[in-house]
Amino acid sequence: MxxxxxxxxxxxxxxxxxxxxxxxxxxxxxxxxxxxxxxxxxxxxxxxxxxxxxxxxxxxxxxxxxxxxxxxxxxxxxxxxxxxxxxxxxxxxxxxxxxxxxxxxxxxxxxxxxxxxxxxxxxxxxxxxxxxxxxxxxxxxxxxxxxxxxxxxxxxxxxxxxTYQAIALWPQGKKFAALLEEDTEDQYYEAQRVAEYFGSKNYPITWYVLSNDAQQYKSVTRLLAETGEMACHGDNHQPFILNSERQQHMRLARCKKVVKALTNQTVYSFRPPEERHDNTTFSALANNDFRYFIGKTAVDRFVPQLYQNKEKTKSIVSMPRMGSDDYSLWSQYKMNAEDSINTLKHEADWVETVGGLYMFSFHTQYMGDDNHFHTVTGIADYIAKKPVYFALTSEIGEWWKVRAALQQKKAVSKDQFAKYQPVTLKVSKTGQLERSDVLFE
Incomplete structure (x- = not known):
């Protein structure tokens, strides 16, 4: 050289x-x-x-x-x-x-x-x-x-x-991605005002519901399905790590069945109560045809990762949470409204810089407080104005599998190609970063 x-x-x-x-x-x-x-x-x-x-x-x-x-x-x-x-x-x-x-x-x-x-x-x-x-x-x-x-x-x-090249990290070559999700559990009815706001703005949101509570508030649950994506948080809030693999399987199946009956949406994503899970959780998820998972925090990268069940027959996309959630803002640090939104904006800016996935997770029991509610709507408004792939859990998860397939020169469907519009980035002979659309083959 x-x-x-x-x-x-x-x-x-x-x-x-x-x-x-x-x-x-x-x-x-x-x-x-x-x-x-x-x-x-x-x-x-x-x-x-x-x-x-x-x-x-x-x-x-x-x-x-x-x-x-x-x-x-x-x-x-x-x-x-x-x-x-x-x-x-x-x-x-x-x-x-x-x-x-x-x-x-x-x-x-x-x-x-x-x-x-x-x-x-x-x-x-x-x-x-x-x-x-x-x-x-x-x-x-x-x-x-x-x-x-x-x-x-x-x-x-x-x-x-x-020259060398790679598939850009996010659809359409966006700078970063963002996902907002609500754990819809205690004070389940407070999800309604969030749903109405997100629906009015046409913002994507994923609702991780407890199916026992969803049955008690059927009209609210149907509103959630109209304004976002339904996902499972469990049948109740008991940690899954206290259960055997068979029990975990049954609880996931129960949640999926109830949500389908109430909303006609098939659930593919799961977020365990208290973010607690074990190795058998992934097998229970795969056996119930769950494809996406939120439960890992502070891992070693700001993008999703693919995990396999122990039989290595199915893969699950795990979404990392690499910043604050509402518990840390309002229970652990007891932040006021101004400090809360400034913290979330700073974290979103940080993730934008590294080009990763920004995720904010919040709970229904905080949404009765106007300051907390306006913090959630404020960070949604802030993200929506950025050069971001702002999407549902299933969209980010499916894209991650599509991108992996493209990297491995495997076929993807024409519909997936049209939906995500993948981009190639190349370092040219002159040392410049060049962008081009991936052509469907």
Whole structure:
């Protein structure tokens, strides 16, 4: 790989690097410029990067999806990668990876950890604030993903490599996706005002109902079906992990049967009470033809994942919740209305930056409070104005299976193709990110 200059921390000069890039050189920079460590200035700018002195640096990074260095990686993928310095941070509007807190949840400062660009002279730049050597990082680092990222960096810097491409993460090449869902349980009737608002705005929403309660409030349940997608939260709120696989199977079948009888909608999605489940839950779901699942929080990526039942005969799409829910806002932290909506907006912005799936989960028992209700409608209005794939659980889940099929060169239906309008992203020979529609075959 001729012509790639590797420069170590505190050994690179900003003016020299600018000059090399303007001459079409390919440069890999580690750490921070010499000027920052010897200067009294608090801030320094170089090639769309702003370096600042800081007292705190997060120890993990989260990949930004669908970028020059991250095509083929899951958006928000978390790597336990240690920064070279705990005295400086970096900011840019076009990061390849950003900092994330140790709890793997959306939010925080979102400092830049990895950056890439090319210029009209043919120069290519990659800057990273971490070492490419695995020995310099925590033992918990996933080496498969880390080695893949390092390989992607050098692939971008080597212009002799062929172009590379991937199916964009979201339908129509949208920047990120969003899902709002209500656990419809205690004070079931409070779902009506939410349904009326979402129906008036034509916003997508998924209702995770307890079937015992749905039977008591049949007219409300039918209204929910008219304004959104029906899903199961269980027959009652007893945690599923207290049951055997046979009992879990029976409870899921009961919920599905009741909802179908009340609304004529076939249920395919499940969210366990208290977000508690075990390994047998997935088999019970698969055996009842459930296809989508919400119950995992703070996992290592901001996109859905495919899981198989223990017989490996069926797959289930699991949607991660990577931010606040209503319990954390109003029970744990007791936030007021202004702080609540600001927190949710900040988390949605964070997920938009990494290109992942934003999900907000809330409960009927909070919807009798006007402040809580207006927080829910406020975040829905905020999301709807963004470049987002705002959708139902089943739509996001089906898309994730369609995308996997396209990646594996498997056939998808013409209707699915027309519905999701998949997009290909390609890094060109000149180092630019190009977009094109996938053609149906």
């Amino acid at each position: 001729d012509g790639v200059l590797l420069v170590l921390p505190d050994h690179w000069n900003v003016k020299e690097m600018d000059s090399l890039l303007s001459k079409g050189k390919h440069v890999l920079l580690y750490g921070f410029p010499k000027q920052l460590s010897i200067s009294n200035e608090e801030r320094f700018t170089f090639q769309d990067l702003t370096f600042e002195k800081s007292l705190h640096v997060d120890s993990r990074l989260s990949l930004v999806g669908d970028q020059l260095l991250t095509l083929g990686f899951d958006a928000g993928l978390v790597l336990d990668v240690t920064a070279m310095s705990n005295k400086f941070v970096t900011k840019t509007d076009v990061a390849q990876a950003v900092s994330i807190s140790d709890d793997n949840l959306a939010g925080g400062k979102q400092y830049t950890r990895l950056f890439a660009k090319s210029n009209e002279k043919g120069g290519r730049l990659v800057w990273m604030d971490f070492s490419p050597n695995k020995e310099d990082h925590a033992y918990s680092l996933n080496l498969n993903y880390f080695n893949g990222l390092i390989a992607s960096i050098f692939r971008f810097l080597d212009q002799d490599k062929p």
